[in-house]
Amino acid sequence: MGKPNRLGRHAKPRQWKRDRRREPDPVIARDAPGPSVRTPAPADARPHGPAGTRPQASAGARAQDPAGARPQASAGARPQDPAGARPQASAGARAQDPAGARPQAGDPGDGAPSAAARAEQLVSDALQALVDGQHDAFARCAAQLAERPGEPGWPRAVEQELLLSLLRAVTSGWRQGWQPAEVVREIGRQFGARHARMATDAAAMDMRNYARTAIDERWQAQLVTLGATAWWDSDSGYLEQWREREQLGPEAAVTCILEVLYGFAALPRLGRLCPLPGTARPAARAAERTTVRTAGQRALGRVRALLAKAESTEFPEEAEALTARAQELITRHTISEALLAAGTGPARRDAASGRRVFVDGPYELAKSDLLDMVATVNLCRAVPHQNLGLSTVLGYPADLDAVELLFASLLVQATAAMVRAGQQHEDAGPPGTRSFRRSFLASYTQRIGERLAGAAEAAWRQAAADAPDPGLLPVLAARHHAVDEAVRKTFPELGWPERGRAPDRPDRSPARAPAYVALRLRQVAVA
Secondary structure (H helix, E strand, O other), X not given: OOXXXXXXXXXXXXXXXXXXXXOOOHHHHHXXXXXXXXXXXXXXXXXXXXXHHOOOOOHHHHHOOOHHHOOOOOOOOHHHOOHHXXXXXXXXXXXXXXXXXXXXXXXXXXXXXXXHHHHHHHHHHHXXXXXXXXXXXXXXXXXXXXOOXXXXXXXXXXXXXXXXXXXXXXXXXXXXXXXXXXXXXXHHHHOOHHHHHHHHHHHHXXXXXXXXXXXXXXXXXXXXXXXXXXXXXXXXXXXHHHHHHHOOOHHHHHHHHHHHHHHHHOOOOOOOOOOOOOOOOOOOOHHHHHHOOOOOHHHHHHHHHHHHHHHHOOOHHXXXXXXXXXXXXXXXXXXXXXXXXXXXXHHHOOOXXXXXXXXXOOOHHHHHHHHHHHHHHOOOEEEEEOOOOEXXXXXXXXXXXXXXXXXXXXXXXHHHHHHHHHHHOHHHOOOOOHHHHHHHHHHHHHHHHHHHHHHHHHHHHHHHHHOOOOOHHHHHHHHHHHHHHHHHHHOHHHOOOOOOOOOOOOOOOOOHHHHHHHHHHHHHHHO
16 A cells, blocks of 8 residues: 655655645646746745745746745645635735635626626527426516616617527528528417518528529529518617517517527428528529420420319319329420430439428328329429428429429319218218328328329330330439439438339338339339
8 A cells, every 4th residue: 555654744745745646736727827927936035924825836837846845734724725716816916815805707897797798698598498498487588688677788789689699590590401481481380470470581681691693593482472571771670670560568579589599499400402592503593494494384284274173173083084184294294304304415404403392281191191102103202301391302393393283283182072071971980080081181192192103104104115216214214313312412311222223111101002103114214
């Protein structure tokens, strides 16, 4: 266990050194020696006083100070001089400045936190209270932010902090992959229409920081649809004008903006589908506008007419036949677009992209299966986002147009058919129950999926038979590969298979079986 302690006049110094080795002085580890303590003071100039006023030198200074010259502090005196209470100054000043005389935080001499710093802390505490579900603490923070009587400049400091936090939250939402229409819809789903209007204003406020030519055209279209324009005079007075417009008190207005901030902070990551504001190139989508928006409008017009008839008829068999005819026209248009793109140079070919499709409740899971069936039949891929009421559909622009159009029409047809089935089969069970409607949507998805997949398969086979050369199947395979690559790039965490293989997705509903009719065509093309 080592040599025994030697008794005599060296016992205390050696015991003190062992204590120093076992428990180093936290002041030395924490303090960075300044210029005033780099050189130790002469021995005759060092003040001698009680242990509580012993000067603290830096580590370098102590190395040059022999042990015999160190002041001897008794064990009982050291706990009365805690390291955290020692003033941080030079050696000469520390001896003359006892711990009790150090200025405390908040004193005018030490610099009290500014109004902006206190507002920032209250906003952070309020958001953390929402995260933790502490509604009383959140209400207290909102009340303190709304009114702080007797403090000059407090309303302006609060408004500046809230606006800066809102702009940072909007930018974070864009980087998470969200777009304006999706953000406004999600905020409205969580809190209501008033919060959605503030989210719209936040998007408009952020877009003013970018040139219009540097904003993607899809963002611009969404902003126009939302009516996102700066109606307020200046950003410095936005919160006050918004409060008057919504007829709210100060505390209710602060509560609303804090909840909007929380909604932005809670947004999960989505795949990014278009360039961020400020990074878009004006001519990046010129080819898509030329080839899709002009050549495809006539074909989509005929499809809309057929789907309108299917929605208006009262006979389910006629509606399904009209929808199958619309799917056949869509597939023929897809074949024409694919062959046209293959005949042009690579610089003019469209690239696979993505769009977000809203899937509103109730029965979001059943409607997501319907969307997945429509997307698969039309050579696209649908990735549902749980609890968000939307799905990301990836494919070629013309195919995405067809998926959106067909899915919207099938929702209308399914609702009408469900109402008629409930009226005709009242004796089979309660038609108004959720289980009945969910089962009906599942069976409808399987039945209409078989019709659509059959129409698409017939169109592909007819086109392959009429083609003068066997170039159609390689074109089909190339489009499948491009779509799969877009899925892997946008959602790398899904673990999609290698190129040339059909994805082994779980069979969550009967809709998967008819959807794989189109995948059989893909396997033939790959082979």
